[in-house]
Amino acid sequence: MDTTEDGRYIVVKGRRWRATDPGIPENLKTELVRVLMAGRRLLKTEGDPVRTVVQDAKVALGERGEEWWSPSPTEEGLASRLAATMRTMARARPGKTHCPSDAARVVGGTEEWRDLMDLARQVARDLRATGEILITQKGETVTAEEWKGPIRLSAGPKLPYADILAP
Numbered sequence: 001m002d003t004t005e006d007g008r009y010i011v012v013k014g015r016r017w018r019a020t021d022p023g024i025p026e027n028l029k030t031e032l033v034r035v036l037m038a039g040r041r042l043l044k045t046e047g048d049p050v051r052t053v054v055q056d057a058k059v060a061l062g063e064r065g066e067e068w069w070s071p072s073p074t075e076e077g078l079a080s081r082l083a084a085t086m087r088t089m090a091r092a093r094p095g096k097t098h099c100p101s102d103a104a105r106v107v108g109g110t111e112e113w114r115d116l117m118d119l120a121r122q123v124a125r126d127l128r129a130t131g132e133i134l135i136t137q138k139g140e141t142v143t144a145e146e147w148k149g150p151i152r153l154s155a156g157p158k159l160p161y162a163d164i165l166a167p
Helices: 026-046 048-060 075-092 100-130
Strands: 009-012 015-018 133-137 152-155
Touching: 026 048, 026 075, 026 100, 048 075, 075 100, 075 133, 075 152, 100 133, 100 152
Parallel strands: none
Antiparallel strands: 009 015, 133 152
């Protein structure tokens, strides 16, 4: 597999495809790729409904959506990628939780993730409102109004294919 000189694209059989954001920490990238591959396998049997899983994973990885190399990303683009990442992380950890900072690290890399935390918390609130994500503190589900301090996120009742990696 060839890569363009700038590292933004890979070339497969003469066709350019956007490369994965190189700023994603390796452990988180591995989880996102696991969900992407599970979604691709499931496409063969489930068809179009599972495309949301693949889309979320590809946006989280930076392969779709706003370009990860953009010098001035929009708040809408960042929020979209954070939301896709939170949904994908929830799918990657069935029955477990993850921190909103995981999504911020995926989108902002190891250098700028802290700058994204306020937006990440707002995205978590929005996903909680749709039922796609649950917000917990000390193992108890909380509303956006109740939470103070550190939170954890997990799959909500309306997250499609939340059990995609379940054994």
